Amino acid sequence: MAEQSTIGKTPLVKILGRPGSATAYAIRDYLHRSDVPFEWIQLSSDEQARMQAGVDHLQDPRLPVCIFADGTRIECPSLRQITEKLGWFRSPLHSEYDLAIYGAGPAGLSAAVYGASEGLTTVLIERFAVGGQAGSSSKIENYLGFPNGISGADLAERAREQANRFGAEILLAREGVRGEFADGKGIGYLADGTKIVARSAICATGVSYRRLGVPHEEHYFGAGLYYGAGASEAKLVKDQHVIVVGGGNSAGQAALHFAPLASRVSLVIRGDTLKKTLSQYLIERIYSTPNVEVLARTAVTRLVGENCLQEVVLKHRDTGEERTIKSHWLFACIGGEPHTQWAEEVGIVRDEAGYLVTGPDLIRAGQRPAHWPLDRDPYYLETSVPGMFAAGDVRHGSVKRCASAVGEGAMAVAFVHRYLAQG
Numbered sequence: 001m002a003e004q005s006t007i008g009k010t011p012l013v014k015i016l017g018r019p020g021s022a023t024a025y026a027i028r029d030y031l032h033r034s035d036v037p038f039e040w041i042q043l044s045s046d047e048q049a050r051m052q053a054g055v056d057h058l059q060d061p062r063l064p065v066c067i068f069a070d071g072t073r074i075e076c077p078s079l080r081q082i083t084e085k086l087g088w089f090r091s092p093l094h095s096e097y098d099l100a101i102y103g104a105g106p107a108g109l110s111a112a113v114y115g116a117s118e119g120l121t122t123v124l125i126e127r128f129a130v131g132g133q134a135g136s137s138s139k140i141e142n143y144l145g146f147p148n149g150i151s152g153a154d155l156a157e158r159a160r161e162q163a164n165r166f167g168a169e170i171l172l173a174r175e176g177v178r179g180e181f182a183d184g185k186g187i188g189y190l191a192d193g194t195k196i197v198a199r200s201a202i203c204a205t206g207v208s209y210r211r212l213g214v215p216h217e218e219h220y221f222g223a224g225l226y227y228g229a230g231a232s233e234a235k236l237v238k239d240q241h242v243i244v245v246g247g248g249n250s251a252g253q254a255a256l257h258f259a260p261l262a263s264r265v266s267l268v269i270r271g272d273t274l275k276k277t278l279s280q281y282l283i284e285r286i287y288s289t290p291n292v293e294v295l296a297r298t299a300v301t302r303l304v305g306e307n308c309l310q311e312v313v314l315k316h317r318d319t320g321e322e323r324t325i326k327s328h329w330l331f332a333c334i335g336g337e338p339h340t341q342w343a344e345e346v347g348i349v350r351d352e353a354g355y356l357v358t359g360p361d362l363i364r365a366g367q368r369p370a371h372w373p374l375d376r377d378p379y380y381l382e383t384s385v386p387g388m389f390a391a392g393d394v395r396h397g398s399v400k401r402c403a404s405a406v407g408e409g410a411m412a413v414a415f416v417h418r419y420l421a422q423g
């Protein structure tokens with residue numbers, strides 16, 4: 001079985017692997033989000049594994065094997081190895097930056113475009129691929145200027161190119177894990193030990209997908225269970241039953257994206273109706289797509305299968321009635337949560353859910369936040385540490401939309417200028 005992405009482009013990478021391989025899924029997802037055309041060759045027997053991938057059998061730990069256009073073969077590669085092979089892995093060029101941005105979703109990419117184009121030495125650090133949550137969306141339909149919609153991966157790739165053109169440095173497959181503030185500078189420590197020193201910083205790390213909270217969930221990740229809309233997987237679900245969990249726009253979009261190929265799509269929602277949580281245009285499309293069913297007041301309670309997902313057990317929240325669906329495809333689009341423990345460690349004010357509190361929201365009963373050292377209020381989008389800003393979904397009170405994340409990224413840069421000029 002062979003599948004191609006991105007359609008119509010010559011594949012730059014061939015991935016050969018066994019079905020239900022979490023590593024192969026991570027590679028497909030990474031390449032898809034990075035807009036790199038690839039070919040997925042699913043091996044289904046020991047003989048195929050020997051003949052096509054040059055390994056001993058289907059369970060060989062050297063799978064998946066990636067073969068690049070120049071003939072380079074890498075067995076079971078890490079995302080960092082792939083990034084290096086694509087020529088995207090680089091070390092920071094400067095010992096100090098005007099602006100360090102963490103997270104290359106819409107907010108971070110926008111901040112990078114504005115920061116670099118306005119003359120700031122700018123570095124953008126991303127732990128995975130560019131695009132963030134938006135990069136996982138098959139089609140963003142409400143983004144200004146694209147009347148027919150645009151895929152998240154395409155939007156992200158355009159923004160990456162634009163940021164590059166203005167001279168922003170982009171460090172991919174690098175995760176910020178810890179921060180420090182001293183002498184008016186921020187020091188960001190990356191997971192691989194790299195240190196980034198900057199006079200100002202923007203946290204645009206967005207949110208990570210929330211888990212379903214069912215037993216042995218991790219076991220099925222990438223082997224039948226996927227978080228987000230699974231844009232890289234759409235072509236693989238042909239004639240199969242797909243389950244999407246979630247009542248928000250991202251779940252609705254995912255259901256409609258799978259419907260043309262899948263035999264059936266079950267959209268599992270906690271509430272009574274889609275009306276409260278979904279945009280009207282999506283509701284209308286869902287109810288007029290014959291092979292999409294909405295299972296209201298229902299939750300996933302159990303996942304079944306040895307090496308990969310075989311069955312999903314659902315339970316009605318009122319009647320307790322259980323129903324088992326045979327499916328290898330479960331997509332959880334149930335929102336996200338911010339990962340801002342690093343901020344707590346350095347005393348940055350967060351709300352109860354972990355979102356970073358900024359600007360006017362930091363003023364309580366007319367008082368500035370504790371330990372605020374300056375004789376001015378925090379700027380809009382500035383956190384409780386001067387010079388450290390937050391933009392997009394990670395920010396307390398943010399709107400959770402692409403356009404607003406992009407707007408906040410641009411706006412944060414305006415305050416960065418003010419901070420660098422006046423303190």
Ligand SMILES: Cc1cc2nc3c(=O)[nH]c(=O)nc-3n(C[C@H](O)[C@H](O)[C@H](O)COP(=O)(O)OP(=O)(O)OC[C@H]3O[C@@H](n4cnc5c(N)ncnc54)[C@H](O)[C@@H]3O)c2cc1C
Pocket residue numbers: 102103104105106107108125126127128129130131132133134135136137138139140141142143174175176177204205206207208228229249250251253333339391392393394399400401402403405
């Ligand atoms: C499937 C789906 C469909 C959607 N469709 C729409 C739509 O049609 N219209 C719309 O307006 N909105 C849509 N949204 C919402 C929109 O995508 C988000 O509001 C937007 O992406 C938020 O942007 P952001 O930059 O704030 O954060 P994110 O997009 O979450 O990006 C954050 C980035 O930070 C990175 N990161 C996290 N931690 C670290 C770290 N420690 N170090 C380095 N990098 C880190 C992440 O890997 C990620 O790339 C959709 C969301 C999803 C999931």
